[in-house]
Amino acid sequence: MNNMLSLSLPLTVAFAAIASAIGLAMAISAAMSAIARQPEAAGKIQNSMVIGCAFIEALTIYAIVVVFILQGKM
Amino acid sequence: MIPSFLAFQAVGTGAEHGVPVELPDFFSAVGPGLFPPGLASFLDAWAVNIFALACLFALAAVLLRGAAGQKDVPRGIQNAVEALVEWFQGVLGEILGRHTDRFIPFLGTLFLFIVFMNLAGLIPLFRAPTSQFEITLSLAIVVFLYIQATAVRSFGLRGYLKHLMGSPEGLVGWLLAPMMLPIHLVSEIARPFSLALRLFGNVMGEDALIAAFTGLGVMALGFFDSPVGLPLGLPFIFLALLFGMIQAFVFPLLSAVYISQVLPSEGDHCHA
Secondary structure (H helix, E strand, O other), rough: OHHHHHHHHHHHHEEEEEEHHHHHHHHHHHHHHHHHHHHHHHHHHHHHHHHHHHHHHHHHHHHHHHHHHHHHHO | OHHHHHHHHHHOOOOOOOOOOOOOOHHHHHHHHOOHHHHHHHHHHOHHHHHHHHHHHHHHHHHHHOOOOOOOOOOHHHHHHHHHHHHHHHHHHHHHHHHHHHHHHHHHHHHHHHHHHHOOOOOOOOOOOOHHHHHHHHHHHHHHHHHHHHHHHHHHHHHHHHHHHOOOHHHHHHHHHHHHHHHHHHHHHHHHHHHHHHHHHHHHHHHHHHHHHHHHHHHOOOOOOOOOOOOOOHHHHHHHHHHHHHHHHHHHHHHHHHHHHHHOOOOOOOOO
């Protein structure tokens, strides 16, 4: 049990980070090309990008919180 | 840089794994030497609330300075505060539209309060109150209640219930209503938790990172009995500055999005 957790907890964060990095990359690259195409809408695009990034990033945070909760059982 | 005697203590009091979970604050580092034991443990338990209050007073002091003796040509603090308010009005204006001025006081105060609380963790002997789940959850519950009150005020109680059922129209809409209601209820209740967890996770993660690397820096020179450690935590302090600002910005921004969903505006619907 102990060994299983000490292997799986870092992996949990790693996989969550990989997935949300891919999501963030897609969102930010789309926002960047949108800003490049229409610089006058930069403020609006930036706001929606930040909101979207917050939602994507939250999933990693959930994983970290779960890890911290389970760390007590190690 | 965080003085190394603090980091030494962080290593000492750190978890059984040897890496500190968080840097010591004023009440856990020097409190036991200053206060009688009962008071010291009481203050240590309430440290986060005391720091949050300190942030609130600091914020109030800055804003009162900015608002006192207003001049037509602003200078100093008044100038800074006005620039901040105007920037925030511009950002929120794109989400809330014509309702912006109604919500600026609440959301702007929330933003500044969270900025102060996030950055408080970078001051030696302070701890970021937002690195405790209780603090962020209470902030999120305030936002939740505010959203519900705004919704009831703008739709009326019956109208809000209808909104929660997905504004059913026709036979199909009413048939779907029993399914829509629980979905909307769950999403309403999940929102404050996701707000609170996001802020808490980010700030606590940053603080734990800084503490871990400061502890490593001290341990790296530990065999010398050197009085100072390597400043390994330094780069992460800049990271924490950046993320503290961004997370403080995201919290009221998401609140504004949630508020905009319960406002009776036909135009800018932001389904996030």
